Amino acid sequence: xTKGQGLTLRxxxxxxxxxxxxxxxxxxxxxxxxxxxxxxxxxxxxEHGFQPNLFARGLAGGPTGLVAVIATEITSGFFAEVMNGIxxxxxxxxxxxxxxxxxxxxxxxxLWRTFARKGRVDGVVLLAPPLQxxxxxxxxxxxxxxxxxxxxxxxxxxxxxxxxxxVNNEKAMxxxxxxxxxxxxxxxxxxxxPRDVYDARxxxxxxxxxxxxxxxxxxxxxESGLTRDQSFEVLNNYLRKAERCPDGVIAFNDSxxxxxxxxxxxxxxxxxxxxxxxxCDDEPASAILGLTTLHMPMRELGRxxxxxLFAQLADETGSHKPQHSLLxxxxxxxxxSSRQPRTQAQ
Amino acid sequence: xTKGQGLTLRxxxxxxxxxxxxxxxxxxxxxxxxxxxxxxxxxxxxEHGFQPNLFARGLAGGPTGLVAVIATEITSGFFAEVMNGIxxxxxxxxxxxxxxxxxxxxxxxxLWRTFARKGRVDGVVLLAPPLQxxxxxxxxxxxxxxxxxxxxxxxxxxxxxxxxxxVNNEKAMxxxxxxxxxxxxxxxxxxxxPRDVYDARxxxxxxxxxxxxxxxxxxxxxESGLTRDQSFEVLNNYLRKAERCPDGVIAFNDSxxxxxxxxxxxxxxxxxxxxxxxxCDDEPASAILGLTTLHMPMRELGRxxxxxLFAQLADETGSHKPQHSLLxxxxxxxxxSSRQPRTQAQ
DNA sequence: CTGAAAGCGCTTACAG
DNA sequence: CTGAAAGCGCTTACAG
Numbered sequence: 001x002t003k004g005q006g007l008t009l010r011x012x013x014x015x016x017x018x019x020x021x022x023x024x025x026x027x028x029x030x031x032x033x034x035x036x037x038x039x040x041x042x043x044x045x046x047e048h049g050f051q052p053n054l055f056a057r058g059l060a061g062g063p064t065g066l067v068a069v070i071a072t073e074i075t076s077g078f079f080a081e082v083m084n085g086i087x088x089x090x091x092x093x094x095x096x097x098x099x100x101x102x103x104x105x106x107x108x109x110x111l112w113r114t115f116a117r118k119g120r121v122d123g124v125v126l127l128a129p130p131l132q133x134x135x136x137x138x139x140x141x142x143x144x145x146x147x148x149x150x151x152x153x154x155x156x157x158x159x160x161x162x163x164x165x166x167v168n169n170e171k172a173m174x175x176x177x178x179x180x181x182x183x184x185x186x187x188x189x190x191x192x193x194p195r196d197v198y199d200a201r202x203x204x205x206x207x208x209x210x211x212x213x214x215x216x217x218x219x220x221x222x223e224s225g226l227t228r229d230q231s232f233e234v235l236n237n238y239l240r241k242a243e244r245c246p247d248g249v250i251a252f253n254d255s256x257x258x259x260x261x262x263x264x265x266x267x268x269x270x271x272x273x274x275x276x277x278x279x280c281d282d283e284p285a286s287a288i289l290g291l292t293t294l295h296m297p298m299r300e301l302g303r304x305x306x307x308x309l310f311a312q313l314a315d316e317t318g319s320h321k322p323q324h325s326l327l328x329x330x331x332x333x334x335x336x337s338s339r340q341p342r343t344q345a346q
Numbered sequence: 347x348t349k350g351q352g353l354t355l356r357x358x359x360x361x362x363x364x365x366x367x368x369x370x371x372x373x374x375x376x377x378x379x380x381x382x383x384x385x386x387x388x389x390x391x392x393e394h395g396f397q398p399n400l401f402a403r404g405l406a407g408g409p410t411g412l413v414a415v416i417a418t419e420i421t422s423g424f425f426a427e428v429m430n431g432i433x434x435x436x437x438x439x440x441x442x443x444x445x446x447x448x449x450x451x452x453x454x455x456x457l458w459r460t461f462a463r464k465g466r467v468d469g470v471v472l473l474a475p476p477l478q479x480x481x482x483x484x485x486x487x488x489x490x491x492x493x494x495x496x497x498x499x500x501x502x503x504x505x506x507x508x509x510x511x512x513v514n515n516e517k518a519m520x521x522x523x524x525x526x527x528x529x530x531x532x533x534x535x536x537x538x539x540p541r542d543v544y545d546a547r548x549x550x551x552x553x554x555x556x557x558x559x560x561x562x563x564x565x566x567x568x569e570s571g572l573t574r575d576q577s578f579e580v581l582n583n584y585l586r587k588a589e590r591c592p593d594g595v596i597a598f599n600d601s602x603x604x605x606x607x608x609x610x611x612x613x614x615x616x617x618x619x620x621x622x623x624x625x626c627d628d629e630p631a632s633a634i635l636g637l638t639t640l641h642m643p644m645r646e647l648g649r650x651x652x653x654x655l656f657a658q659l660a661d662e663t664g665s666h667k668p669q670h671s672l673l674x675x676x677x678x679x680x681x682x683s684s685r686q687p688r689t690q691a692q
Numbered sequence: 693c694t695g696a697a698a699g700c701g702c703t704t705a706c707a708g
Numbered sequence: 709c710t711g712a713a714a715g716c717g718c719t720t721a722c723a724g
Contacts, residue, residue, distance in 0.1 A: 285631025
């Protein structure tokens with residue numbers, strides 16, 4: 001049996017009586033190798049379970065199959081699902097994820113800088129990066145990148161040239177408001193997310209636009225952090241001071257919707273009788289809780305990001321035209337927003 | 347400005363008028379370097395934001411800071427939180443996670459074999475591996491490993507020598523049963539998890555042991571998959587055939603508890619009036635749903651695994667004595683298991 | 693305390 | 709189609 005490291009390409013070469021160069025060629029699926037040679041070498045590799053050394057390969061300039069995913073840990077459900085999606089397509093390409101979880105914005109940017117250079121990973125997906133990254137760093141073109149759940153519009157620091165996968169916040173917000181309006185809401189409160197989050201900024205803009213189109217509805221907006229506790233606090237504050245309660249509340253995500261529902265309960269406001277509530281993400285708990293929400297295609301965000309990344313990797317020409325995938329959010333209507341009279345007292 | 351790759355150790359050497367060897371020594375924090383030299387080199391490195399090439403370092407035999415985490419994607423909440431925990435301590439050591447998500451048991455074992463060899467990563471944590479791994483592969487000692495949420499008792503194929511981080515299933519199951527007993531349950535059904543999951547096997551054993559100690563209580567056990575849908579089906583089947591309904595149900599995890607609650611509802615059984623329900627994991631949704639459950643210290647499982655791993659890495663002596671950390675599950679009592687009369691009709 | 697040299701295991705022009 | 713050689717950027721004995 002082999003001791004330690006497992007065998008090397010050199011040993012495979014000796015075993016099959018062929019040069020290292022040629023073995024390397026079959027390994028990298030280089031076309032110019034005779035079928036006989038290829039078969040023999042592959043046979044030997046299989047027999048011995050040869051696995052090329054990742055580091056040697058990376059150092060020599062070959063692909064390593066390593067994809068860095070840089071994330072913030074704010075919403076672990078989102079994070080995990082997107083990772084699963086990326087992994088799904090990466091593992092089909094013999095790739096592995098190098099996951100980096102940033103603890104804050106500065107950290108995020110450092111991680112990006114670390115991996116932005118060649119010779120570290122094959123490519124990187126920036127998962128819901130803080131918007132500051134678009135201002136404070138360049139989209140150095142050394143390595144394939146895709147922005148997931150974020151997009152830089154203006155051509156600033158090269159970011160407009162990178163592939164993006166985003167979600168149609170505009171349409172989503174329009175759908176939600178229409179749904180609430182149809183269900184009788186005339187005073188809608190939007191509890192938005194932090195300003196440095198792309199989706200939050202987009203939805204904020206959409207909300208304001210729709211508000212202008214519907215002067216008959218009172219539209220208000222406040223801001224909250226991303227967690228249940230934060231939205232609970234924010235809404236408590238709001239309700240304490242509010243003269244009139246809203247009859248519809250839109251949360252930035254499901255977690256904050258839960259906090260909002262708690263706060264409403266505390267203030268003796270019933271959902272949906274007094275207030276309609278809508279969240280976003282469609283976390284597993286939401287179906288159980290009957291929360292109307294926008295279904296976020298997390299896994300597909302991951303898959304699509306990986307697809308775009310591998311497309312860049314496969315593109316020999318180097319003439320990369322930026323791709324922008326836009327995925328839809330679909331409204332899942334449940335009991336928290338439907339005013340139909342209940343059949344049982346429950 | 348530097349083009350492309352960023353600068354190399356060689357350039358740092360030239361810039362500071364010192365040999366590559368010495369620069370490498372300050373990089374690896376080798377003790378035998380004069381303070382003057384060290385300061386100068388560090389200064390230059392900082393000025394230029396030097397980042398050593400991971401691949402070169404790995405190839406040359408130095409540490410890369412890469413920790414492979416091999417997981418199954420069964421429960422993404424668990425997965426994500428443990429990863430966060432591992433990352434927390436790894437990032438403190440300038441480490442990064444290489445996350446591998448296995449799609450099935452064979453896949454899991456392959457991934458393990460891939461990373462078990464030196465020259466790939468500094469260490470690996472096997473996150474809740476299928477038990478088959480203990481039978482079907484060796485704990486090749488080439489590289490530091492820790493088993494998280496799994497443990498091999500008997501000295502089989504070297505697995506009993508590896509560090510483990512597990513949870514006290516024995517005590518947890520005892521606590522739960524005692525809680526149910528005190529609250530009046532006299533017919534308890536345990537809906538256990540799959541046999542190839544370590545925690546499931548442990549809890550099964552504990553349940554059977556406690557059952558023997560309490561002949562006055564009827565104890566039954568059935569098996570289910572890990573998801574809400576699966577437990578829903580399994581319980582529906584059970585209830586369809588059952589002569590008498592249990593007055594207490596223990597689920598393997600919270601997801602399956604949700605499925606169980608749905609099934610009970612379908613059969614017009616009220617929780618907690620007719621049936622007490624207890625889950626395990628304490629997922630975020632459970633607090634909202636009022637599900638009594640065992641709090642699983644996911645993040646701490648990750649942290650502790652990483653701690654043990656880095657302790658092995660730091661251990662120069664090579665005389666590794668296996669460490670076994672046992673974390674406690676704590677019972678969070680909520681409305682799904684308390685028979686106190688409700689104050690309001692709600 | 694410091695430097696010159698060998699080597700880690702690959703890939704990739706460059707010749708044949 | 710195949711091989712000999714150089715080189716990727718580090719680390720680590722081995723001398724001084």
